[in-house]
Amino acid sequence: MVNTMPDSDAVVLLSGGIDSSVLLHLIRKDTARVAALCIRYGQRHAKELECARRQAEAANVAALTVLDLSELGSFLKNASTLIQNGAPVPRLEDIPDSMRGQPPTYVPNRNMMLLAIAAAYAESLGATTVYYGAQAQDEYGYWDCTAAFLKNMNDALALNRKKRITVEAPLLHNSKAENVRLGLDLGVDFSNTWSCYRGDPTACGVCPTCVERLKAFETIGRKDPVPYAHMVEKDD
Amino acid sequence: MVNTMPDSDAVVLLSGGIDSSVLLHLIRKDTARVAALCIRYGQRHAKELECARRQAEAANVAALTVLDLSELGSFLKNASTLIQNGAPVPRLEDIPDSMRGQPPTYVPNRNMMLLAIAAAYAESLGATTVYYGAQAQDEYGYWDCTAAFLKNMNDALALNRKKRITVEAPLLHNSKAENVRLGLDLGVDFSNTWSCYRGDPTACGVCPTCVERLKAFETIGRKDPVPYAHMVEKDD
Numbered sequence: 001m002v003n004t005m006p007d008s009d010a011v012v013l014l015s016g017g018i019d020s021s022v023l024l025h026l027i028r029k030d031t032a033r034v035a036a037l038c039i040r041y042g043q044r045h046a047k048e049l050e051c052a053r054r055q056a057e058a059a060n061v062a063a064l065t066v067l068d069l070s071e072l073g074s075f076l077k078n079a080s081t082l083i084q085n086g087a088p089v090p091r092l093e094d095i096p097d098s099m100r101g102q103p104p105t106y107v108p109n110r111n112m113m114l115l116a117i118a119a120a121y122a123e124s125l126g127a128t129t130v131y132y133g134a135q136a137q138d139e140y141g142y143w144d145c146t147a148a149f150l151k152n153m154n155d156a157l158a159l160n161r162k163k164r165i166t167v168e169a170p171l172l173h174n175s176k177a178e179n180v181r182l183g184l185d186l187g188v189d190f191s192n193t194w195s196c197y198r199g200d201p202t203a204c205g206v207c208p209t210c211v212e213r214l215k216a217f218e219t220i221g222r223k224d225p226v227p228y229a230h231m232v233e234k235d236d
Numbered sequence: 237m238v239n240t241m242p243d244s245d246a247v248v249l250l251s252g253g254i255d256s257s258v259l260l261h262l263i264r265k266d267t268a269r270v271a272a273l274c275i276r277y278g279q280r281h282a283k284e285l286e287c288a289r290r291q292a293e294a295a296n297v298a299a300l301t302v303l304d305l306s307e308l309g310s311f312l313k314n315a316s317t318l319i320q321n322g323a324p325v326p327r328l329e330d331i332p333d334s335m336r337g338q339p340p341t342y343v344p345n346r347n348m349m350l351l352a353i354a355a356a357y358a359e360s361l362g363a364t365t366v367y368y369g370a371q372a373q374d375e376y377g378y379w380d381c382t383a384a385f386l387k388n389m390n391d392a393l394a395l396n397r398k399k400r401i402t403v404e405a406p407l408l409h410n411s412k413a414e415n416v417r418l419g420l421d422l423g424v425d426f427s428n429t430w431s432c433y434r435g436d437p438t439a440c441g442v443c444p445t446c447v448e449r450l451k452a453f454e455t456i457g458r459k460d461p462v463p464y465a466h467m468v469e470k471d472d
Contacts, residue, residue, distance in 0.1 A: 065311065071303050072353065079360040102398045108359035109352055109401070112392060116348040117308065123344035124315040143395040152395070156348060156388035159379040162338045165345070 008035040008062055010129045011122040013114055016052030018213060019133035021193045022183035023171055027131050028059045029186070035063040035125055037118050041110065042073020042083045044199030054192040065121065072113070080107040082197055089197045092208040103141045105197055105208055111144035115153055119165040126163075134169040137176055137212060147172060176212055177219035184222070191225035205230040244271040244298055246365045247358040249350055252288030254449060255369035257429045258419035259407055263367050264295045265422070271299040271361055273354050277346065278309015278319045280435030290428040301357065308349070316343040318433055325433045328444040339377045341433055341444055347380035348389070355393055355401040362399075370405040373412055373448060383408060412448055413455035420458070427461035441466040 012024045014036040028034050036056040038049050049066060056064040070084075077086040081104040095103050111132070118130040138145035150169055157165050171179055183190065195213045196203035204210050205228035217224040248260045250272040264270050272292040274285050285302060292300040306320075313322040317340040331339050347368070354366040374381035386405055393401050407415055419426065431449045432439035440446055441464035453460040 067307050067310075069305050069307065071305065072356070074303075075301065075357050075360040102396075107356075108399075109356035109393075109396075112352040113349070113356055116345055116352045120308070120343075120345035120349055121311050124311040143397050146395065149392060149395050152388060152392035156385060156392065157345075159382065159385050159388070160338075160345075161379050163344075 008033045008122075008125045008127045010131060011035045011037055011118050011125065011127050012061075013118045013130065013132040014038050014052045014056060015133070016048035016050070016055060016193060017133070017195050017209075018176060018183065018190065018193050018216070019135050019171055019179050021051070021055045021188055021190075022179045022186065023131055023133040024055055024059050024061070025186040025188050026170065026182065028061065033062040034059070035065065035121070035127060036061045037121050038064070038066045039114055039117060040066070040068045040070045041107070041113070042070045042076055043107075044082060044084050044086075044089070045194060045197055047199065047201075048194035051192050051194045055188070058189060058192070063125070067117070069117075076107055076110075081105055082107050084199070089204075089207045091206040092211045093206075095208065100141060102143070103208065106142060109144065111142070111149070112153070115167055119157055119167065122165045123160070123163050128163075128165060130165060130167045132167065132169055133171055135171045135174050135176055135179055141208075145169075145172075175219075176216035180216045180222065181220050193226070195226075200229065202227055202229045204228070244269045244358075244361045244363045246367060247271045247273055247354050247361065247363050248297075249354045249366065249368040250274050250288045250292065251369070252284035252286070252291060252429060253369070253431050253445075254412060254419065254426065254429050254452070255371050255407055255415050257287070257291045257424055257426075258415045258422065259367055259369040260291055260295050260297070261422040261424050262406065262418065264297065269298040270295070271301065271357070271363060272297045273357050274300070274302045275350055275353060276302070276304045276306045277343070277349070278306045278312055279343075280318060280320050280322075280325070281430060281433055283435065283437075284430035287428050287430045291424070294425065294428070299361070303353070305353075312343055312346075317341055318343050320435070325440075325443045327442040328447045329442075331444065336377060338379070339444065342378060345380065347378070347385070351389055351403055355403065358401045359396070359399050364399075364401060366401060366403045368403065368405055369407055371407045371410050371412055371415055377444075381405075381408075411455075412452035416452045416458070417456050429462070431462075436465065438463055438465045440464070 077083040134145035313319040317325045370381035
């Protein structure tokens with residue numbers, strides 16, 4: 001589904017998860033014409049794209065483009081549990097410490113692919129900035145969510161001779177709890193966000209991103225509006 | 237069409253043009269297991285992919301993957317004559333000098349997209365190196381064919397915590413004429429290469445890449461085996 005608009009000021013890479021949804025609403029607050037870009041790269045949790053669509057609607061974006069590049073899954077599945085037909089997504093507690101720097105949920109070079117495409121999209125639309133939702137907790141497991149990665153991507157994009165695109169990650173130093181709080185201030189409807197990596201109809205509650213999400217809501221004393229299959233009730 | 241092999245030593249980004257075809261044969265000379273990667277990104281000249289397939293066969297590669305990502309053309313066509321449904325590809329002589337640094341045939345951020353995908357493919361296969369066919373004459377029109385671009389891409393990829401992929405462009409300092417000579421030494425069948433940007437059944441002979449190709453063959457005193465629609469016969 002492609003619905004481009006000839007002129008936009010910014011592109012937001014939107015997955016439909018918490019961070020990119022909060023980011024979209026944050027950027028829309030001060031930017032008139034925002035184009036949202038969603039990419040299917042073979043992820044199991046394509047359900048997040050329906051959430052992305054709803055967030056794009058709520059944020060009243062100028063354009064929403066959903067690109068189906070799921071053929072990428074044909075090889076990514078060999079190396080990541082996040083991809084359809086890959087190995088199963090483990091529970092967070094089953095990932096050994098030795099693998100935390102690049103866990104089984106890491107997708108080979110994903111963010112370079114997504115940002116390169118988003119930058120091409122921005123250049124095609126006449127936008128100057130690409131925003132993506134990397135946050136502070138991502139850096140432990142994902143080298144492609146770090147400040148160093150962002151700097152190197154921008155160094156490369158700065159070589160463009162006519163339309164220099166800049167990639168920004170305004171939430172890079174926020175915890176996920178801080179993003180949830182920010183999203184509540186911005187009026188984000190978190191029932192229309194999706195985080196679970198497993199791609200089942202109901203969020204599992206035990207995969208790395210479910211655990212992180214539940215902890216974020218708990219940290220700020222709010223209940224996650226999304227239902228979970230395996231929700232451990234806490235007495236506190 | 238995907239035909240991956242679990243283990244490969246190197247990935248060659250293959251378009252089916254002169255440079256990447258020569259590169260493929262050059263790398264295959266010293267590398268046992270080479271995976272070739274062809275990507276449809278909406279280019280008019282998809283005919284080159286048939287040539288890519290023949291070159292991959294001739295070079296006896298371990299794997300050939302053809303990815304159909306032509307949905308990218310949905311927005312790239314707004315900004316490049318190389319893309320289907322974009323503006324027509326101009327004759328080289330009709331491109332004003334002021335546009336030579338980033339000509340109408342430039343595709344927004346194309347090489348970052350292609351190399352990011354190739355690096356993800358390499359990482360998935362267990363290969364360590366991605367080769368691409370940038371050559372000396374590309375740098376005048378394409379910032380994403382320069383040594384500086386290559387360095388920045390490698391700086392970004394070096395952040396990978398487990399499987400560091402390196403991008404190499406061994407032909408970066410060769411002219412196209414030198415690549416044709418090298419290809420002849422390697423036994424490359426240039427009748428199975430395709431350069432013309434226009435996507436017509438016969439090469440046009442007047443678009444930028446046809447002119448460059450014809451000049452390369454002329455420089456080394458050989459006849460290009462590919463037929464042209466508008467071939468200017470020279471008396472010399």
